[in-house]
Every structure is written in structure tokens, then in C-alpha cells.
Amino acid sequence: MGQVLNTDSQFMAQELAPLGINVYHMLTVGDNPGRLKEAILKALERADLVILSGGLGPTGDDLTKKVVADAFSLPMERSKEAEKALYERFSALGREMTPNNLQQADFPKGSLILENPNGTAPGCITESGSKAAILLPGPPRELFPMFKNKVIPYLEAKSGCRLFSREVRIFGMGESSVEYQLKDLIENQDNPTIAPYAKVGEVTLRVTARCEQLEEGAALVAPVINEISERLGDIVYSTEGVELSGVCAALLEKQDATLAVAESCSGGLLASALVDVPGSSAFFLEGAVTYSDAAKLRRLGVSPATLRKYGAVSAECAKEMALGMRKTSGADYALSTTGIAGPAGGTKEKPVGLVFVGLASSSGVYVGRLLLNGDRKRIREITVLNALDLLRRELMGFKQRV
């Protein structure tokens, strides 16, 4: 406990909403059989459905299945099929099967076993009367697909009302200002509802309608999304929950244009955000992390005079980086970043958080100046968002914001 980020429960709450299943309590319990049992029994008292994630693995502190079996007064039973799948998986990976791994084939008797193509520990659904416990592996990359492919179909059969959601994504305004602009909409909401939440440097609004058919939900949500888009204007970059990098990728592909990036302070994060988009090789040519001055000169042709006169963190350098990358890569568009991410390196004239983002295109070069607050990681992340937004605005024909 205290060592694994709890991304599972948030994911599940999001996924359960469209089924009309409200999550009342999400509890994290340490690896203590007594407390775990108490928590599970209490949960089954107040809810028909209890979802447990984690504790299915081969290590000694993985107790969940045993506790659920005890709670439902069921014996444990080894699944021949799960045992066979385990042996096959280990042999495919060329790994030795240690005895503790076999525990992963034991389940409360009568459980519906959920195969795990992304890991070794299968999940299971154990029912007792009107109550059910769903046991899932902890690692998000195992849990997420199992939840979508096995649990959702199981739950759909049990559930009536549905919810339909769309996400409006916003870059360039803080959460409180966004909410202030939409105050009347948010206060008068009933169906659909509008829920704001913040990510690093961004705001997302989730607009959700209760419905019987998803088409009906879509029809309820659309006018609200339109109203929000009209009020907030071009700071809305997606009304379908797409990441900023994905929006840029789609625009580039639509215009059959290519992109290259030259990074200093963002140090590979911008390239990485673009490469994260599946199919990025269609538009992304290359990136250069020109961290040292020498690399800026050699790779991008930034002039020594510019570095001497203005320094590497300057509008002039960002400009030459973008132009140099566009020229040497042959890309239609080139983005650049240079700044002081901290914690050291700041001066009075050039404080930590001073960042320049540049964009070169056939119509010339544009540089934006940013003064970001936060730690090294945050400054680098927000630099990436600003660089991407520079590109989005250019591709959309919008006025630049910074």
C-alpha cells in the first residue's frame, strides 16, 4: 500500500458511468487479510456489486481471492484450464514457472474465470445469491482490457439505464475561468450534466446525459457541447476527448503535411507526445533534442552570433531552431522549444519558467514567449502543450494566443 498508483478505480468509475452504475465508495485497503475481509464484507452489505483490483498475483501478499472465498463460504479450487494457460504463457515467454505462480490458477469454487491475455493472473467473477464480486488484476494494462472486454458485457446484462458522455477539451484558460464563463450552464444543469476537471495545463469538461438509448443521449449532449464551444471559441481544441497531439496529427494528415521538431528544454517530450499517436510515421519525420549549444549549431545551423548575443534561451534562438529544423528535415512544419526548466539555471533576466516556442512553415516563422510556473516536469509538459497549440492554431488558421 502506498506504492502503486491507483489508476484502476478511476478508470472503472469512468467506465461504469455509461452503464448507470454509480460508484458509491472506492476503498484502498492495505495487504492485511483481516482488514481486507472486513472491507469486502461491509462492501457486500451495502452494494450488490463489489469490484476488487489487485492481489491476484503470485506474491505472498496477494490475498484477495482467498478472502473473497472465505466471505462467500466457498472453498478454493484449482482451474485446470487456467493452470494450462499459465504453463503455456511461461513457456512462450521462455520464463521458468516458479511454484508460487501456480496460485494464480486457484479461484473460489464456481467462479467465472476471466482470461488475461496481457498478464499471468486471470480475473474472476464470483456470485453468491444476488451479490457478486469481480476480481481483477491490478496492473492497468491488464485490468483495462479485461474490464472492457469481459466485465462490461457481464454488467450490461445486469443494468438498465445508460449514460452518454462527450468530452470538451480546452487549452489556454484556467479551470476557474472556464467555469466562470459557463456558470449559468453548470448551475442549471440537470440532464445533461457538465463536470469540469483539470489535467496539467488543460481543462476538460465531461458532458453526460442519462438515457435509454445512446442515440437519445447523443441528441441531448450535442446542443450543450455547441453552446460551450460557441462561448469559449478557439481555445476548445476537441469536443470528442482527443488529445492535443492527436488533434495535430489529424490536421496534418488531412492536409497531407509533415512535421519535424527541434527541442531543447522539452528534451524529447514533444517528439514523444507525437510518436505516442499510432500511425505517426505518416506525418512525423524526425526530432532533434539539441540540448547543448554545440548540437544547436551543428544540427540546426543556429548561428554562433545568435547564441553569443541572445543566448540559447531567446526568441532568436527558438526562431533559428525552427527554421533550421524545417530546412534540414524538409518537413512542411517545424516546431522548436527552448527555455529554462529549472530547478537551477534561472537568472533575474531569464527566470526559471521562461520558455520560447517556435513554429516555422512556408509562410515564415512565429515565436511565442511563455512564463510558466511549477517544477521541472510541469514546465516541460506545458511547453509541449504550447508548442502543439501553436501548430494547431496555424493549421486551423486561428490567431496565435502566445
Added chain:
Amino acid sequence: MGQVLNTDSQFMAQELAPLGINVYHMLTVGDNPGRLKEAILKALERADLVILSGGLGPTGDDLTKKVVADAFSLPMERSKEAEKALYERFSALGREMTPNNLQQADFPKGSLILENPNGTAPGCITESGSKAAILLPGPPRELFPMFKNKVIPYLEAKSGCRLFSREVRIFGMGESSVEYQLKDLIENQDNPTIAPYAKVGEVTLRVTARCEQLEEGAALVAPVINEISERLGDIVYSTEGVELSGVCAALLEKQDATLAVAESCSGGLLASALVDVPGSSAFFLEGAVTYSDAAKLRRLGVSPATLRKYGAVSAECAKEMALGMRKTSGADYALSTTGIAGPAGGTKEKPVGLVFVGLASSSGVYVGRLLLNGDRKRIREITVLNALDLLRRELMGFKQRV
């Protein structure tokens, strides 16, 4: 609910352990005043200390302070100081102060107010008899420093016994195999205890001793760490909880050596992991994200014949990428990555997950072949770890593992 990753509670459980404070329950409650109040009252019934994160912000669904005030039968009161700080912060950021932001200066009467240098919403500690509620802002970058700088000193005064922990970090063996190797140590543990947990592609063991003085704890932990290191050998890359990138950075700095990286499938993630280490400009010269074949030829001098004959995803290409980057950058060491991260692009001969990592140094060039499973993100992350481990092993004089 369901939209914000719950990193806060895990962080706090980790931080509370050294104070001897056991976290019994961690509960996530939706933004519903009734359920929130019920949860807080129940929590105060069974615990002396309740920590709440989130819900201090300016949006309408931020209810925590009001509910705590009701639970303790205290009125809300506006803090003049917090109000002043809010106005100053908004004016420094050049942002307009909207009326809903002023709610952030309201607290249950008599609370100790915790300044928030990293955000707008201050936290507070509200006591009532022997019970206390600690209210903290939700965003991790605001909560973490407030917890360390304000809450820990408050709690230290209240707590007796302490815990001392060290983290052993391991790359190159799965969690279950690690535990199997240490089965007797883990089963016979009492003081110190050994807790394994897994990150993507890695295993960490946290060794923790209960003690009165930290020196005493350190003396209890040291021999266990030594025993673990001896059994697991050179797959242990840190016994002080340092990241693999940080270990490489320290080794490079000690040897006064420089590094450059040439990435294809990892697409900037490797450069980004290195730039994440503060002070990385001392050793990191540059990175090239040579995503297209053209970039591999032009930037790194990979030969057209190699690309024709073996393709971009090949040991030969990885070799030429590393050699080319070392030569053009002038760095002492150069790492390279090339592979198929998926989801598309795999063939029978070159499946998704096939990755080559290369390392060029004064003693020549080494290439490792990997067959990774998982999605695009995981393949890219594990590629980065393998590349870094190649460098660590070279710098430590260890035999390569892949």
C-alpha cells in the same frame, strides 16, 4: 470522480509510514455533500486523524471545507491573510480574480491555515478535541510539497515511533522470480520487513525497520539490503531508490563522460528520461529522434544498403545509428533504439515488440535484441529501460544481459 488519478493517497501512505502512522482506510468519495459528510464522520469515529485531499478549489463541486466545518460544528470564516495572498497571486499571474476564487480563503473557524506556494487553494488543519482533519489541495504538485513542508512537521510532534526505509531497485527479473529468490527472507521477516512492488518493467523492494531513532533503523536495514544485493547480483541497480536514468547520470558524471542518443521506436522517451534528471546538461549532449528512414540516413549516416538489406528494425541499423550518433555528436557514449512499437507494422519475421538497442563507445558497439510484449506505450517504456541498462552495465563493467 473517475476523472482524476488518485496519486495523492499513495503518496501520503508512503510519507506517513516513517512517522509510524498506519493508514487503515483510504476512501474515494464522489462530490456529494451527504456521502462526503457521512464518510468524514465515520472516519473520525474510527481514526484520530483524517486527511482529505481535493475539494478546496474554486469550483462549485468543491465542498470539503464546508463539510468538515459542519462535522465539527464550526462556522466558516474568511481568512484575511489568505484573501490577501489570493489577490497577490492572481495579480502576479496577470489573471482576473473571479468571485468563486474567493471561496478559497474561507475555512472552518480556528483552523491552522497552510499556505500553498504552488497553487491558489491553501490547505488547513482543523482540530476538535483529540481529533484532527487535515485538508489538502488535490493536485499532486500542490499536495506533495505542502505535505512534506507543513503536514509532516505537524504530525512529527504528535507521533512517537518512526520507520526507516530504503528501496532496492531491480531491472531484469520479474516480480515473482525476485520473490522466489528471496522467499525465506520475506517469509521470516519481522523487523525489518520487505515489501515487493512492481513498476512497468521493474521491481522495487522496500525494506522498512521500526525504530526510535533513524540511525537505529538504518543499522537494521543495512544487512538485509546487503543480503538481497548479494543474492540478486548485478540486476540490482540501486539500493537507494534512485531511477535507472539517475544511476546512469551519476555514473557518467563520475567518469566525466558524455552521452548522446539516437531513437526510433522510443521516439524521444529516452532523451526525455535523461533530461528529466536535474543537471543533465553536464553529460547529455543531444538526442535525435530519427523516425523516418531519410532522417536515419541524413542525421546519423546509416547506409542506404543497410536499410535496403536489413530494414530499419534490425541489429545492423541499431549498430549504425549508435555509431553514427557517437561520431556526429562527439559524445563518449551513444545509445540507439529501433523497433516495432505497434499496434500496426508487425510481420511474422518482425513482430510487434521486436526491438534492438545499441550502445557505441570507445571500445566498439554492442547491440541487444528484445522481444517485448504489451501495448505501444509499454513497449516504448521498456525499450528505454533496456537502453539505459545497456549503458549502466557498460559503465559498471558488467556483462550485458540482452
